[in-house]
Amino acid sequence: MPPLPSGRFWRAVLLQSYSARLLAGHREASNGRGCRLYPHAGAEELRGELDRFGGVSVRLAQRGALDHLDAASFQRGLQAAVQQWRSEGRIAVWLHIPILQSRFIAPAASLGFCFHHAESDSSTLTLWLGEGPSRLPGYATHQVGVAGAVFDENTRKVLVVQDRNKLKNMWKFPGGLSEPGEDIGDTAVREVLEETGIKSEFRSLLSIRQQHTNPGAFGKSDMYIICRLKPHSFAINFCQHECLRCEWMDLNDLVKTENTTPITSRVARLLLYGYREGFDKIDFTMEELPAVYTGLFYKLYHKELPDNYRTMTGTD
Numbered sequence: 001m002p003p004l005p006s007g008r009f010w011r012a013v014l015l016q017s018y019s020a021r022l023l024a025g026h027r028e029a030s031n032g033r034g035c036r037l038y039p040h041a042g043a044e045e046l047r048g049e050l051d052r053f054g055g056v057s058v059r060l061a062q063r064g065a066l067d068h069l070d071a072a073s074f075q076r077g078l079q080a081a082v083q084q085w086r087s088e089g090r091i092a093v094w095l096h097i098p099i100l101q102s103r104f105i106a107p108a109a110s111l112g113f114c115f116h117h118a119e120s121d122s123s124t125l126t127l128w129l130g131e132g133p134s135r136l137p138g139y140a141t142h143q144v145g146v147a148g149a150v151f152d153e154n155t156r157k158v159l160v161v162q163d164r165n166k167l168k169n170m171w172k173f174p175g176g177l178s179e180p181g182e183d184i185g186d187t188a189v190r191e192v193l194e195e196t197g198i199k200s201e202f203r204s205l206l207s208i209r210q211q212h213t214n215p216g217a218f219g220k221s222d223m224y225i226i227c228r229l230k231p232h233s234f235a236i237n238f239c240q241h242e243c244l245r246c247e248w249m250d251l252n253d254l255v256k257t258e259n260t261t262p263i264t265s266r267v268a269r270l271l272l273y274g275y276r277e278g279f280d281k282i283d284f285t286m287e288e289l290p291a292v293y294t295g296l297f298y299k300l301y302h303k304e305l306p307d308n309y310r311t312m313t314g315t316d
């Protein structure tokens with residue numbers, strides 16, 4: 001074995017393979033204390049960083065040092081590293097594995113690592129090292145679907161579709177799954193356009209349904225949000241892949257029909273109430289506000305109130 005670095009460097013790691021040896025190191029990272037795996041003989045460097053909770057995050061390289069490392073050597077090296085992290089009081093290890101290095105998943109799992117999540121090109125495994133049960137947060141728990149109730153106040157008609165791939169042909173509002181980073185209102189407007197060809201504008205949020213272990217959500221929970229939209233065009237050109245039928249239906253007819261889903265029926269009644277009594281009675285409107293994180297903004301949805309609520313300081 002070659003001489004090991006001393007001082008702040010760790011004393012022992014070792015991933016040994018035909019051509020690569022990796023040495024786990026310890027150093028001051030630019031943003032605080034960090035951990036680092038140092039390769040030998042030109043193999044690519046692997047880094048780990050400490051997070052603010054006392055966990056260590058290791059990102060395996062997409063290519064390079066690990067290409068020639070076999071699973072057994074990786075497992076020995078990881079085991080030594082875990083022992084070191086444990087002795088240093090680290091509370092957890094986050095191991096990010098690019099999809100092309102997936103052969104290291106099984107050896108990590110045999111050391112107690114579990115999947116935390118996977119994206120299209122990588123998976124993230126975790127190992128809890130702290131006391132008691134793991135306090136690491138889970139990954140995404142819900143999918144978000146958004147529908148648009150496009151209501152034309154002039155004709156009292158609302159836009160409805162029937163899905164093509166359903167066992168029962170029920171009327172519902174056009175909608176679909178939100179994309180990462182997409183605002184709720186933008187999803188509603190986009191899905192309505194894609195499914196029906198109708199252009200529209202976001203007005204308010206009407207209802208949120210939360211349903212668990214949804215079969216269409218890969219066993220996760222489903223948030224189904226219905227927005228009120230105002231139409232900007234009226235000529236229907238619906239998506240043949242997703243929809244069987246699409247039409248402008250009188251709101252009274254949608255309220256009365258049995259050929260609809262319970263939630264569509266309920267929201268149709270909500271719309272009718274808003275139409276009669278004023279939409280301010282049913283609308284959750286949106287306001288964009290600056291987040292505590294510099295440069296970021298968020299959308300806040302709540303019932304519209306008289307302006308003086310913004311400056312109220314107490315109950316008097």
Ligand SMILES: NC(=O)C1=CN([C@@H]2O[C@H](COP(=O)(O)OP(=O)(O)OC[C@H]3O[C@@H](n4cnc5c(N)ncnc54)[C@H](O)[C@@H]3O)[C@@H](O)[C@H]2O)C=CC1
Pocket residue numbers: 143144145146165172173175176177191216222223224225241242261262263264
């Ligand atoms: N109660 C209601 O009125 C209904 C509410 N929803 C809600 O709408 C949201 C999802 O909307 P969607 O219109 O379903 O999403 P979407 O508009 O994003 O469309 C999903 C597309 O993926 C396709 N697809 C789904 N699973 C597939 C698979 N395994 N293989 C191949 N293609 C597949 C579908 O045919 C469809 O074309 C959810 O939040 C759900 O709860 C959906 C249907 C009815």
Ligand SMILES: [Mg+2]
Pocket residue numbers: 174175176177191195242
């Ligand atoms: Mg859809």
